[in-house]
Amino acid sequence: MHESDVVVIGAGAAGIAAARRVAEAHVPVVLLEARGRVGGRAWTYHAGDLALDLGCGWLHSADENELAALAPKLGFPVDAYPPPWSRPAYEGNFPAAAQNDYWRTWERFYACVDAAARAGSDRPMSDCLEPGGRWNAMLGAMVTYINGAEAEKISLREYAFYHDSGVNKRVRRGYGALIEAYAAGLDIRLNCPVTLIDHSGARLRIVTPRGDISARAAIIAVPPGVMANESLRFSPALPDKLAAAQLPLGLADKVFLRVERPEDLPLDTRLAGSTTTRETGSYTLRPNGQPMIEGYFGGEFARTLEHDGQGAFAAFATEQIANALGSDMRKRLAPIAESAWARDPFALGSYSYGNPGAHAMRAKLAAPVAAKLFFAGEHCSAADFSTAHGAYRSGVKAAEDAIRALQVQPA
Numbered sequence: 001m002h003e004s005d006v007v008v009i010g011a012g013a014a015g016i017a018a019a020r021r022v023a024e025a026h027v028p029v030v031l032l033e034a035r036g037r038v039g040g041r042a043w044t045y046h047a048g049d050l051a052l053d054l055g056c057g058w059l060h061s062a063d064e065n066e067l068a069a070l071a072p073k074l075g076f077p078v079d080a081y082p083p084p085w086s087r088p089a090y091e092g093n094f095p096a097a098a099q100n101d102y103w104r105t106w107e108r109f110y111a112c113v114d115a116a117a118r119a120g121s122d123r124p125m126s127d128c129l130e131p132g133g134r135w136n137a138m139l140g141a142m143v144t145y146i147n148g149a150e151a152e153k154i155s156l157r158e159y160a161f162y163h164d165s166g167v168n169k170r171v172r173r174g175y176g177a178l179i180e181a182y183a184a185g186l187d188i189r190l191n192c193p194v195t196l197i198d199h200s201g202a203r204l205r206i207v208t209p210r211g212d213i214s215a216r217a218a219i220i221a222v223p224p225g226v227m228a229n230e231s232l233r234f235s236p237a238l239p240d241k242l243a244a245a246q247l248p249l250g251l252a253d254k255v256f257l258r259v260e261r262p263e264d265l266p267l268d269t270r271l272a273g274s275t276t277t278r279e280t281g282s283y284t285l286r287p288n289g290q291p292m293i294e295g296y297f298g299g300e301f302a303r304t305l306e307h308d309g310q311g312a313f314a315a316f317a318t319e320q321i322a323n324a325l326g327s328d329m330r331k332r333l334a335p336i337a338e339s340a341w342a343r344d345p346f347a348l349g350s351y352s353y354g355n356p357g358a359h360a361m362r363a364k365l366a367a368p369v370a371a372k373l374f375f376a377g378e379h380c381s382a383a384d385f386s387t388a389h390g391a392y393r394s395g396v397k398a399a400e401d402a403i404r405a406l407q408v409q410p411a
């Protein structure tokens with residue numbers, strides 16, 4: 001049996017931040033990761049000279065985000081070009097007047113969301129859609145991109161806790177690559193899924209197919225579904241952590257298509273797949289000036305396309321783009337990569353959201369157990385949930401709690 005003071009489970013943004021903080025305190029720490037790579041839902045896929053973020057791509061709240069401050073020090077210059085959603089979309093299939101009308105409706109929708117949230121309402125977000133509204137389908141699609149779930153499933157009260165400074169930036173080399181670089185130098189065991197944490201004795205016994213590890217404390221930084229479906233179990237069982245199913249991960253997926261002769265497409269510009277149905281992708285033409293189109297899908301529609309199998313996102317995106325930009329796009333587009341986060345057994349979705357009634361869940365999931373088990377991950381963050389910097393912050397906090405607990409415990 002191996003021994004360590006602290007074992008961190010899951011090498012996503014949360015687990016990496018936790019392990020780094022523990023290592024900085026000169027406490028022995030090992031980081032166990034189920035996959036053959038680090039980063040989790042932060043994953044930059046390299047296709048030739050293209051850096052494609054299949055998971056997180058935007059440094060949200062960039063003016064407050066520790067990872068944005070860290071990026072240049074790790075060799076990742078931060079690109080200050082404003083995000084495409086803050087500029088007009090392609091007008092060919094979505095004329096300027098219609099875009100203005102849509103954004104006015106969007107502002108009314110969010111004013112309602114904010115007011116209901118401030119009032120502590122636990123109603124679903126869909127209550128803020130105007131009955132029969134012209135833009136309901138498009139607003140509904142946008143809600144699935146932002147939250148990974150349909151407005152009917154999202155609690156206004158839960159959503160109200162989310163903090164966003166409104167400043168969004170990117171790193172051209174990829175957000176996933178940045179998180180990976182941040183893990184350099186840590187003691188990491190890849191391909192090492194933890195199946196059981198036995199916390200019945202004075203020391204923890206952490207069970208993996210590559211052998212058991214004995215530790216004084218563990219920081220568990222895996223997505224909540226992994227605990228809810230018990231592919232990672234606790235002995236004795238922890239009912240509060242099992243209840244994680246009430247705080248599900250919503251679903252967002254991306255597809256990347258290389259485009260031939262990209263020069264005739266506008267730079268870094270949004271293209272609406274459709275303005276009349278919720279079952280649509282949203283596209284960015286030439287993101288970061290790269291010769292490709294990025295498609296984004298959310299909620300149940302993303303789940304359906306995942307279910308249809310590899311290639312379904314690319315096929316759907318190609319049709320929508322050809323309908324909007326002309327049929328010759330069919331010949332000019334070639335799929336490069338697509339995600340399937342719900343099918344991934346170590347993620348089981350993209351980012352967490354709260355169902356009505358679930359507002360207390362994040363605190364329950366984050367609560368330490370017996371000063372030995374500490375929990376981290378975006379789902380544990382009270383105000384920055386669903387983001388990579390929220391995951392990072394939760395990891396730092398869990399590490400500091402663990403370090404404090406070890407100082408008062410006998411070794």
Ligand SMILES: Cc1cc2nc3c(=O)[nH]c(=O)nc-3n(C[C@H](O)[C@H](O)[C@H](O)COP(=O)(O)OP(=O)(O)OC[C@H]3O[C@@H](n4cnc5c(N)ncnc54)[C@H](O)[C@@H]3O)c2cc1C
Binds near residue numbers: 040042055058
């Ligand atoms: C499509 C998409 C777009 C996104 N866009 C953005 C964005 O623009 N900006 C932003 O800030 N955020 C975005 N996010 C969210 C962000 O990626 C996540 O919130 C964040 O990366 C989660 O980090 P985490 O450490 O909590 O979890 P994860 O990254 O999921 O890390 C958990 C780790 O635990 C491992 N693991 C699971 N089970 C076990 C086990 N039994 N034993 C050992 N290891 C295990 C996993 O393999 C994984 O590496 C996006 C996510 C997706 C999917």
